[in-house]
Every structure is written in C-alpha cells, then in structure tokens.
Amino acid sequence: MSQKPEIIWPDYYNPKNSAVHVSNHLKIDAQQEQIWAWLVRAALWPDWYVNSANVEFLEGNTSDLEINTHFRWKTFGITIKSTVLEYVPNERIAWDAHGLGFSGYHAWIIQPLEEGGCYVLTEETQHGWLTRLNNMFLPNRMSKYHQIWLESLAAKACGGMPPEA
Numbered sequence: 001m002s003q004k005p006e007i008i009w010p011d012y013y014n015p016k017n018s019a020v021h022v023s024n025h026l027k028i029d030a031q032q033e034q035i036w037a038w039l040v041r042a043a044l045w046p047d048w049y050v051n052s053a054n055v056e057f058l059e060g061n062t063s064d065l066e067i068n069t070h071f072r073w074k075t076f077g078i079t080i081k082s083t084v085l086e087y088v089p090n091e092r093i094a095w096d097a098h099g100l101g102f103s104g105y106h107a108w109i110i111q112p113l114e115e116g117g118c119y120v121l122t123e124e125t126q127h128g129w130l131t132r133l134n135n136m137f138l139p140n141r142m143s144k145y146h147q148i149w150l151e152s153l154a155a156k157a158c159g160g161m162p163p164e165a
Contacts, residue, residue, distance in 0.1 A: 005109040007094070007123050008086060013105035018125035020135050022143040026150040029117040030157035035110050036090045038156045040064040041165065042071060048152050051075050051145045063165025065093065076141070078102075078130075101130025120153070122146055 015021035028035055038044070042065050045052035058070040058081075065071070067087035073080060080099035086107065087093050094107035104126035111119045124142065134141065156162070 005092075005111050005119070005121055007107040007109065007121075008092075009107075009125070010085070010105060012127075013096075013125045015123075015125050018127055019131050020126040020142065021123070022146055023121070023123045024143060024146040024150055025119060025121045026147075026154060027113065027117055028120050028150075028154040028157055030154065032090045032110050032112050032118050034157040034161055035118055035120060035153065037064075037161050038153055039108060039110075040066070040093065041162045042073070043165065044162055045073070048156050049149050050152070051148065054079070065095070069095075076134075076145070082106075097126075099130075101133075102126050102128035104131070120150060122150060 009015065011017065038048075041063065042055050043057070043063060045055055053074040055071060055073040058072060060069065062069065065084050065087075067084055069084040071082055073082065078099045080097045082095040082097050084093060084095045085105075090110060092107065092109045094105060097104040097106060104124055106124040107122065109121045111121075113119055124146065
C-alpha cells in the first residue's frame with residue numbers, strides 16, 4: 001500500500017465538524033472484486049452482518065448499491081434512509097444516513113496490497129441528539145459493530161463471490 005487512503009468528506013460530515021467519528025480497518029485476504037461484490041449487495045447484509053435488517057431499495061430494479069441508490073434499512077435498532085453519494089467501483093463507496101435524532105455519512109475504501117489481499121477502511125461520522133446520547137452511554141458501540149461488519153465481510157469475501165441476485 002503506497003499510502004493510507006483517505007475518505008472524501010462532505011463539509012458537513014467532516015470529522016472536525018461532527019459529534020461522532022469512528023474509523024475501522026482490516027486487511028482482508030480476498031480479491032478487491034470479491035470484497036466489493038459483498039459490500040454493494042446490500043440486500044444480503046442481514047444474512048451476514050448482525051447489525052443490519054430490512055434492507056429495501058426504494059427505487060429501481062438493481063440488486064446492488066450504485067450511485068444515487070436510495071435505500072431504507074435498519075441498524076442499531078433504528079430505521080434509516082440512505083443515498084449512495086460516492087461510488088467508484090471496486091474502490092470506494094459512501095452513503096448518507098438519516099433517521100430519528102441523527103444523520104451520518106458512512107464511507108468505505110478498498111485498496112489492493114502488493115503482498116496480496118486488500119486494506120479495507122470504513123469510517124463514519126454522525127450528528128444529532130441521538131448520536132450524542134449514544135456516544136455518552138455506549139461510547140464504543142459503533143466502532144465495535146463496524147469491526148464486526150469488516151470481519152463478517154472478510155469471511156464472506158474470502159469464500160468467493162455472492163450469489164447472483
């Protein structure tokens with residue numbers, strides 16, 4: 001890896017302007033395309049990521065996330081609406097999140113490593129009263145679950161491509 005990749009933050013969600021910022025990363029011993037395929041096949045998240053439920057695409061006939069995809073899903077017990085705002089196939093994806101008492105921005109970067117496998121980075125920032133409350137009473141919860149997401153993604157990607165939609 002030549003240099004650590006960086007998230008391209010919208011100003012509002014820049015970590016310096018946000019109540020909460022978490023960053024997690026993991027080396028995954030799988031090809032970039034396999035990691036990407038599992039990450040963008042959002043309808044399958046509930047099958048392998050414990051903190052995801054009820055993923056529903058709000059328009060279109062796609063089975064994968066792509067730029068401007070609008071979707072609704074449940075995470076941390078809250079139903080949220082998201083839109084994919086950044087999309088570079090096999091490299092980076094980011095979506096916003098809006099729900100009762102919070103808004104956020106969640107980004108992912110997948111970078112191949114010279115020695116094989118990929119470095120996967122995920123970061124999220126959030127604003128809102130619910131964010132501040134959760135951070136006060138459960139300060140490491142989001143970081144813990146993002147690490148679980150990465151490790152679950154690794155397990156799936158190392159097993160090959162997801163099933164066809």
